[in-house]
Amino acid sequence: MNNRENKGIKLSIFGTIINIILFITKLFVGIITNSSAIIAEAFNNLLDSLSFILSIIGFRFAKKKNNHYYPFGYGRAEYLAGFIVSLITISVGIELIKYTTINFNSNNIIFNNSALIVLIFSIISKFIIGIQSKITSKKINSITLRALY
Template sequence: MTFVFLLLLILRIKFILMENQNQSESGTKHIIQSLLVNIAIAVAKGFAAFMTGSGAMLAETIHSTADCANQLLLLLGVKQAKKDADDEHPFGYGKSVYFWSFMVAMLLFSIGGMFSIYEGVHKYNNPEPVHNIGWAIGIILFSIVMEGYAMISNIVEIRKRKKLISFFRYLHVTKDSDLIIIFGENAAAVLGLFLALIALLVSHYTGDSRYDAIGSLCIGIVLIAVAIFLASEVKSLLIGESADPEILEIIHEIAKAENNITEVLNCRTVQQGLGEVLVCIKIKIVPDLTTQDISLLINAFENELRTKRPEVKWLYIEPDFQEWKTI
């Protein structure tokens, strides 16, 4: 029955993937890839936990199951972010993906991290022998290969997007919350699997199952640390973070090349979602321009900026003749 359910779910996911095959910028491809991997791994880990009675393997099973739920939430967030703007949400629903990314971090903290710590404490106080360790080792190695493949795919995608900045700097400044969440989950999973493998081996060769419980505790700590990092990064985007600094550089370049603009008095950018940016600009223009001249000037500015940075979805330009200071 379980395998029938998994087959139907995988077919449904493949249908979603077909719907999005021409929308690679939406970020769903790497989410679906990680979801498929985690479904297989969760089933395998659950079987290993049942066969061995290992607390570390049970913690890993819950971790992978939570990851599956997390990736479904990310898909929901990406889908909601594509909704058109309306009267109630004039700037669209782009930040939905940030909300669901934050929820994923919270679930990783609570379901993944806290449960693993609880299981570790419980198994440490009530140790049970670990048996059939061969099943666990085989499935852990299988999971490491699968999770490692997913993590490497994430790294390849990050390297494509990060341009000239360093890898770790990109993790901090990127607006692609979905990709960072998936990478964080996969990296935590790989580290957790190595911890589970070490805990099982030490427990087996020493005959002390408390080492298995310690492994579960360590996995929980890793998950909580990753969840706190991800929540902190997504919180900044959810509150309202400035867009790519490159946009501001392009704005100044356009203004400098226009003879009728003497200065960019002020500029504010806000990341509204995946590939959606709000820009507000106040420019100082030469005096004696007619209303029509100003209108043509602003239209030309907008067209050039949107041509160079199509993600600028909302753009407001205010002309002025005098200096303007931020209060």
């Protein structure tokens, strides 16, 4: 595996793990606090992890050598993965808008410190992932990683 794909896959694995951890903790806190916004954000993290998994698949295909079926190689797989990530991001945004408008003012939110701690951890984690994705996408010239930040 060359260095470009290696860096892209490592960042994608890191992003997948962080987003799954955020999904589990936000879902738990969202249920405890009865907050539909935190639950919706948890599922946003789950779909973000799916986006990182798609980027791993794109990098894996892009590193394949050309053959008689694909004489120019599989490099376009990374662009296709970036396009799918963009579609997922748009659909998640639309679904979150629909979910929050339907459930607006429909429940009483119970505030506790665990919700605040999880949300602060989430902001810091997403900021780190975003900066790292931006730096790595520029370094390796990856449209897929650019679609993730």
